[in-house]
Amino acid sequence: MTLSALALAFALTGCATAPSSNLATVAAYRDTIELSGRLSVNYQKDGKVESVTGSFDWTQRPGNVNVSLANPLGQTVATIDVTPQSATLTQGGSAPVSEADIDTLTQRTLGWPLPVSGLRDWLQGYAVDAQGQRFAASPARNEIVTKDGWRLRFMEWHDPNAAQPKPRVIHATRAAAGDIQDLEIRIIVNQA
Template sequence: MMLLTRRLAILALAATVLTGCATSTANLSTATVGAYRETIDLAGRLSVNYQKDGRPESISGSFNWEQRPGTIDVTLMSPLGQTVAAINVTPGSATLTQAGQEPRTAADIDSLTQQTLGWPLPVSGLRDWLQGYAVDAQGQRFRASPASNSVTTKDGWRLRFVDWQAAGGSDAAAGAAAAAPVPRLIQAERAASGDIQDLAIRIVVNPAA
């Protein structure tokens, strides 16, 4: 199970990620993301590549993201749908529970994911990124759009919002040129994080129902 947890499946989502991003953004190119929402429910897929102790590591799987005012719940799953980890974040603490293990709690979720999973899942950043927002290197609020889609964050992540969809999903995109877009494909890279080097995370958000 630990091997499954660390690996999930090498490059299992590569083809899915590449083929799942073909949504046209022609009718979204002049729009900007809508207002930030405290309550969202998302699902998607992710693939992670990094170097550790001179060895390349690759992980892939899917996730569910439930966000409410003051709390975030994330479920990480293997390509076969098995729950690998459950994460709960509140303003005062973060808890990560792996299958068959006792929950682990810490004040900082990003440090906790690196200690527990072996690589840093930037949950605190994703709270913004999944809606097309970030805090840039100067500490300013960045609001992405199809025309302005890259930023380096204050904590050193290089983000590209590569592909977009309308907030109501692909059907809404076809009929509403002015619909506020939301990210569909996000690429996040970081040169180093502790003993992790050349970290690259690719996140594909499923179309809204």
């Protein structure tokens, strides 16, 4: 699995379910989280359909996000470290690649910006809508188009009847991103 394919894969995986009519609100936003999950990406590039799967470990602290990406066999193939000053991608056997921010880093390594900065919110059920307003997803209010053009659907929840459910499955789509077409990213977040 190439770095580009795995980094592209680091975004999302899941199964669709019908949204619940539960009116519960999303869990309160946390600056510090540790999550893991599985992911899958489907897209077209140069007229060819591509598909990539893997898993991730996500550690978020105030001012820092660390992501470890693994292939389907569980072997770590890349890590991403994001601070307010820089973003660094390290792949075994290769020199680290750094840029001023994560969007520039993914643009350089993938040819389009992977939404890692958005994932800080998405993994907790939040997003910024096309009008720049903060959106809090819930089982009854589970779909949004983000300010940067991603269509998000929060498909499943950990304990959807809880007072503050946490997202379990997130599906993101985008018609085009650089030379990538029909991008579909899914993530399953393991129970925290």
